Structure formats: structure tokens, C-alpha cells
Amino acid sequence: xxxxxxxxxGAADLARLARKNVGHMSDAQHERGLDAIRGFPARRRSEHRxxxxxxxxxxxxxxxxxxxxxxxxxxxxxxxPPPLALEVESGAIGPAGAIVARNDEQAALxxxxxxxxxxxxxxxxxxxxxxxxxxxxxxxxxxxxVSVVHKPQARWLIDAGPYQITVHGTVFSASWxxxxxxxxxxxxxxxxxxxxxVTNGPISVRAGQALTVKLKRSQVLLRDLDRDDVVxxxxxxxxxxxxxxxxxxxxxxxxxxxxxxxxxxxxxxxxRSQRAKSWPAALSAGDFDxxxxxxxxxxxxxxxxxxTEDLAALADxxxxxRHDDVARRALLAQRRRFAGSRRAADAAFFLGRxxxxxxxxxxxxxxxxxxxxxxxPRGSYVAEALGRKMIAVEQIHGAAAARNVAEQYIxxxxxxSYAGAAHALLGAR
Amino acid sequence: xxxxxxxxRMRLVASTADASEAASDLELAHALxxxxxxxxxxxxxxxxxxxxxIVSRAIGPDVEVEDVTQEIFYRLFSRIGTLRKPEALxxxxxxxxxxxxxxxxxxxxxxxxxxxxxxxxxPDEQQMVMDAESRYSLRRLYSLLDRLSxxxxxxxxxRHVEGMTLEEIAEAMELSLATVKRGLRRATLRVxxxxxxxxxxxxxxxxxxxxxx
Numbered sequence: 001x002x003x004x005x006x007x008x009x010g011a012a013d014l015a016r017l018a019r020k021n022v023g024h025m026s027d028a029q030h031e032r033g034l035d036a037i038r039g040f041p042a043r044r045r046s047e048h049r050x051x052x053x054x055x056x057x058x059x060x061x062x063x064x065x066x067x068x069x070x071x072x073x074x075x076x077x078x079x080x081p082p083p084l085a086l087e088v089e090s091g092a093i094g095p096a097g098a099i100v101a102r103n104d105e106q107a108a109l110x111x112x113x114x115x116x117x118x119x120x121x122x123x124x125x126x127x128x129x130x131x132x133x134x135x136x137x138x139x140x141x142x143x144x145x146v147s148v149v150h151k152p153q154a155r156w157l158i159d160a161g162p163y164q165i166t167v168h169g170t171v172f173s174a175s176w177x178x179x180x181x182x183x184x185x186x187x188x189x190x191x192x193x194x195x196x197x198v199t200n201g202p203i204s205v206r207a208g209q210a211l212t213v214k215l216k217r218s219q220v221l222l223r224d225l226d227r228d229d230v231v232x233x234x235x236x237x238x239x240x241x242x243x244x245x246x247x248x249x250x251x252x253x254x255x256x257x258x259x260x261x262x263x264x265x266x267x268x269x270x271x272r273s274q275r276a277k278s279w280p281a282a283l284s285a286g287d288f289d290x291x292x293x294x295x296x297x298x299x300x301x302x303x304x305x306x307x308t309e310d311l312a313a314l315a316d317x318x319x320x321x322r323h324d325d326v327a328r329r330a331l332l333a334q335r336r337r338f339a340g341s342r343r344a345a346d347a348a349f350f351l352g353r354x355x356x357x358x359x360x361x362x363x364x365x366x367x368x369x370x371x372x373x374x375x376x377p378r379g380s381y382v383a384e385a386l387g388r389k390m391i392a393v394e395q396i397h398g399a400a401a402a403r404n405v406a407e408q409y410i411x412x413x414x415x416x417s418y419a420g421a422a423h424a425l426l427g428a429r
Numbered sequence: 430x431x432x433x434x435x436x437x438r439m440r441l442v443a444s445t446a447d448a449s450e451a452a453s454d455l456e457l458a459h460a461l462x463x464x465x466x467x468x469x470x471x472x473x474x475x476x477x478x479x480x481x482x483i484v485s486r487a488i489g490p491d492v493e494v495e496d497v498t499q500e501i502f503y504r505l506f507s508r509i510g511t512l513r514k515p516e517a518l519x520x521x522x523x524x525x526x527x528x529x530x531x532x533x534x535x536x537x538x539x540x541x542x543x544x545x546x547x548x549x550x551x552p553d554e555q556q557m558v559m560d561a562e563s564r565y566s567l568r569r570l571y572s573l574l575d576r577l578s579x580x581x582x583x584x585x586x587x588r589h590v591e592g593m594t595l596e597e598i599a600e601a602m603e604l605s606l607a608t609v610k611r612g613l614r615r616a617t618l619r620v621x622x623x624x625x626x627x628x629x630x631x632x633x634x635x636x637x638x639x640x641x642x
Contacts, residue, residue: 007617007621008622008624008625011617011621011624011625013566014566014567014624015570015589015590017566017567018486018567018570018586018590019486019592022486022489022490023482024482025477025481025482029498030478033473033477033495033498033499034473034474036499037469037499037502038470040503040506069539129565138561157565157568162561164561202492
């Protein structure tokens with residue numbers, strides 16, 4: 001590479017980071033693409049029909065777009081906005097951006113655009129960056145109440161432990177308990193997405209909803225805030241029966257036992273979409289109830305006719321909402337109708353989670369995990385499946401039998417969620 | 430029928446470890462042109478990881494990368510008739526992917542002007558398993574790349590992230606070698622300056638930060 005092409009050391013570091021971390025295609029992405037490619041001939045026919053209809057509309061749209069673009073182009077000719085002004089109330093910014101509260105008060109960051117981030121008492125937080133579009137705040141331990149004013153191009157990032165919360169205009173509180181490895185998010189207004197370990201991609205949290213992630217148990221619960229009984233159950237961390245009665249787990253750790261009716265029918269105050277959405281779209285928007293309403297209207301027909309994507313979306317929605325029977329039927333239909341596919345293999349893992357937590361015992365769950373590991377040796381849930389297998393073997397056959405699995409786990413996932421449990425098993429030799 | 434026979438032969442060829450990729454490309458290209466039913470799936474199996482990598486490195490970690498990758502294949506299959514050298518299917522795929530990424534980057538630029546959020550959508554980014562510092566650094570890199578022209582951004586990413594040679598970039602982007610060199614020189618200089626002048630560690634205690642005592 002000639003000197004003209006050489007990046008500065010800082011830029012070269014960033015390029016190396018991108019080369020290392022960006023570009024890997026997951027098995028799930030590959031599989032979804034394969035499904036889409038198989039539907040290519042049908043899409044081609046329908047596009048051909050639509051093409052002529054859209055030509056007229058596109059011409060008009062281009063004229064309007066050109067009209068709208070001119071002022072924005074002029075605006076973009078100028079440099080980006082200066083960093084937002086910031087006042088630190090009841091505290092100060094220390095070295096390396098640490099937010100230091102004064103005495104026993106609660107520090108608050110007030111930004112020039114009206115956004116306020118108030119840290120709870122004894123919260124350890126860092127202001128990592130402020131620019132013209134927002135800021136990046138990290139909470140190492142403790143809580144924060146966040147009220148972001150919606151602005152064009154706003155970019156606000158809140159890290160709570162290992163979880164990243166992407167915000168544009170909203171009010172919510174977030175807390176990360178380092179000891180318990182537990183994330184709690186309560187939404188008052190707006191919409192955020194939360195991503196991190198065991199969330200299996202971003203989870204959308206809407207106004208009136210609360211999200212709890214227990215990293216140690218690989219559990220995620222999305223619930224309505226007005227359900228006090230749910231909150232009480234969630235907090236009963238050590239009580240397995242109660243937990244099994246209410247907690248829905250994410251793709252990384254699926255939902256569990258048949259719950260009491262009152263729990264299963266969690267009333268959602270989430271506004272339902274008035275227009276019909278595809279199930280995968282409704283799932284990613286957090287609109288689980290609309291999927292369940294539609295499916296439960298004629299579940300037999302749905303299970304017999306819907307495609308693999310819809311069955312996966314239905315199973316996820318049912319697991320999140322604790323409709324375990326529906327989840328189980330959807331997963332079994334996935335395996336029966338799309339045998340050999342990646343989703344059918346994934347279904348084995350989720351069925352294991354349902355069995356494990358649903359009172360069927362560790363035996364049936366172990367069989368599903370082994371089936372999953374056999375069918376998808378490089379699948380998305382291998383780490384979770386191997387970890388759960390280790391736990392199940394320990395429960396059924398004892399610690400000595402589980403050490404073999406623990407060694408296997410440590411070898412493959414030295415920093416995985418179950419690494420601590422695996423080391424504990426090996427250390428108890 | 431001829432296409433099916435060709436496809437069958439191709440599978441046999443592909444099953445032998447020493448089959449040359451060029452020969453397989455030729456067979457696959459003909460199968461695609463002839464409309465063999467399984468050819469799109471085989472093309473996906475062979476080229477999806479490459480296309481996905483180019484798209485995600487050019488656009489950045491984003492939930493739409495998957496959609497763009499699929500869209501490239503849809504368009505590729507629709508326009509496979511324009512392939513003049515079936516033996517150069519790989520180059521055709523890369524060139525096609527880069528052309529659509531270029532459109533996508535321009536579309537995003539327009540959408541940023543027209544809408545309230547950075548992407549025009551509710552934020553729903555695809556997250557990768559990495560520490561917060563790396564996530565932030567990547568976000569920073571791609572926000573700096575947003576300040577380059579589409580051509581400069583692509584040339585820089587293809588050279589410094591994807592590791593392509595200048596000649597490969599010129600062929601894939603359908604540009605002269607001299608144009609690629611000029612674009613790369615400009616982009617390299619610009620990004621280096623932006624990175625060096627945008628040290629995030631200085632931001633929180635910068636002049637814009639006022640403190641109430």
C-alpha cells in the first residue's frame with residue numbers, strides 16, 4: 001500500500017475493528033435468505049404486474065422529493081452541529097467522564113435540547129460522549145431515569161451493563177444490577193430497543209411496558225406495567241414455581257410451563273395496529289397479542305397452512321406471552337412440516353426449554369437439547385443448548401456425569417453465560 | 430431439461446474437492462441463465478456470505494443489511510441475462526452488489542434529509558456480540574463514513590476493510606484505475622483527519638460542557 005493510501009493509526013484501528021467484527025453472516029440470516037430466494041419466482045410475477053402501476057406514481061413522487069430536498073441539501077452544506085450544551089446538576093463530570101454525585105444527592109445531566117438523564121443514588125455512571133445529536137451514557141451499576149426530547153437525527157445511547165438501549169424520543173427508567181446481573185427497563189412514553197446478551201437481537205419495548213432480563217438465568221420478561229402481580233412474581237427470583245408460572249423467556253431461553261389462566265391472559269394495553277401486519281413484522285414491533293389473537297381464532301388451520309416464518313413468529317409471540325400450549329403446537333408444527341430446516345432444528349431447542357420449565361422434567365428437555373445439538377451443530381442456540389444440557393445432565397445423573405458436558409462447554413464457549421456454572425462443576429471434583 | 434442436466438452435472442462437479450471454482454461458476458451461470466429451478470438456491474449458497482460481507486462492511490452494522498443482501502440476489506436473478514461472460518460470474522456478482530449498495534447508500538442519504546431519524550425508521554439496529562467500547566467505535570467509524578461521498582466511502586471500505594486490490598475495485602465499480610486511486614487518496618486523507626480530530630475521549634470534558642457547582 002502506498003503512503004497516499006495509508007490511514008492514520010487511529011483510522012487504521014477503526015478499519016481493523018470493522019474488518020474483525022462486521023460482515024459475518026449468521027446461520028439464521030443464511031436460512032432466512034434461503035427461504036426468501038425460494039419464493040423468488042412468485043415475487044417476480046407480482047412485481048411485473050405492479051411495475052406499470054407504480055411508474056405514474058413514481059414520477060409525481062420524484063417531483064415532490066426534489067422540491068423537499070432543496071432546503072435540506074442547503075442545510076447539509078454546512079458542518080455538523082456543535083456538541084449539545086450540558087449542565088451537571090448536583091454533581092460533576094470527573095476524569096474519564098465519570099458522573100460524580102455531590103454528597104448523597106442524585107446527579108442529573110441536563111442537555112441543551114431539553115433531554116434530562118437523572119441517575120439514581122449510588123449509581124456508577126459514565127458520560128462517554130456528547131455530540132450535536134445526543135450523548136452516550138453508560139451505567140455500570142444502578143439506575144437512571146431518562147427523558148429524551150425527540151429531535152431530527154437525535155442519537156442517544158444508554159448502556160446498562162452489557163445491554164445497549166437505543167433511544168430517539170422517549171421517557172423511561174433503566175437499571176442494571178451488577179451483582180444480580182439483572183436489567184430492568186420501565187417505559188413511560190415512546191419506544192426503545194434493547195439489545196445484549198440473551199435477547200437474541202433487539203427487543204422493542206413500548207410505552208406502558210417493562211422489560212426484565214436476568215442474565216444469570218438467561219431469562220427475559222416483557223410485561224405490562226400495570227400488572228402488579230406479574231411484577232411481584234418476577235421479583236420472586238428464587239421461587240422456581242412462581243417463576244415458572246409467569247416468566248416468559250426469549251429465544252435464548254424459551255418460555256415455560258402452562259401458567260394459571262390469570263397469568264396466561266395478560267391483558268395488553270399496547271395499542272393494537274389497526275392495519276394488518278405480517279407476523280414477523282408484528283413480532284419485531286412487539287405486537288405479540290395481535291399475532292395470538294389472529295392465530296387462536298383458528299389455530300388448527302394456522303398450524304396446517306402458515307409458512308415457516310409465520311410459525312416461528314407465532315411460537316415466539318406465544319412464548320413471550322406465556323401461551324405455552326400454542327407455542328408448543330407451533331413448534332411441533334414447524335418440526336413436522338418443515339423437517340430438516342434450520343427453524344425446525346431451532347424448534348427442538350425451544351421445545352426443550354418448554355419441557356424443562358413446564359414441569360415435564362429434565363428428561364424430555366435433555367432429549368430435545370441433544371436433538372437440537374445433533375441437528376444444528378453450528379446453530380444460533382448451541383451455546384444455550386449446551387449450557388442447558390449441562391444443567392439437565394447434572395439434575396438427572398449428578399455432577400460427575402455433567403463434568404464431561406461442562407468441559408465441552410468451556411472448550412467451546414469459555415466466556416459463555418454458563419461458563420461460571422461449568423467451572424463450578426469442574427471445580428467440585 | 431438441458432438446464433436440469435447441466436445442474437446435475439454441476440452438483441457432481443461441485444462434490445469433488447478439486448473441482449475448480451471457475452468451472453463451477455460457468456455451470457452455475459448457465460444454469461441461472463437457463464432458469465434451472467435450483468440455480469438461485471445454489472447461487473445463494475455460494476455467494477451469500479461474500480455479498481453479505483460486502484454489504485454490511487459498506488453500510489455498517491444495520492438491521493437492513495439482510496434485506497439489502499436478499500434484494501441484491503433478487504435483482505441479480507432478474508438481470509442475469511445481461512451477464513456477458515458466464516465464466517466471470519463472481520466478478521459479476523460483486524459488481525452487481527456494489528452497484529446496489531451504492532444506490533442504497535444514496536437512498537439513505539436522501540432519507541436522512543427527509544425524515545426525522547438517522548435511518549428514517551424506528552431504531553431497531555442489529556446488534557453484534559461485542560463489548561460496548563467496540564460497538565461505540567464502530568458506530569463512530571460509520572458516522573464518519575457518512576460524511577464521505579458514496580464513491581469515496583465505497584472505495585475506502587473495499588480497500589481498507591474488505592482488502593480488495595485497486596484493480597479489483599476499479600473493475601467492480603466500473604471506474605478507471607486513476608479514478609479509484611484519486612478517490613482512495615481523498616477518502617483516506619479525509620477519514621484520517623476526521624478520526625484524529627474527533628477523539629471521543631475529549632468530548633465529555635470539552636468546552637461545551639458546563640458544570641453547576
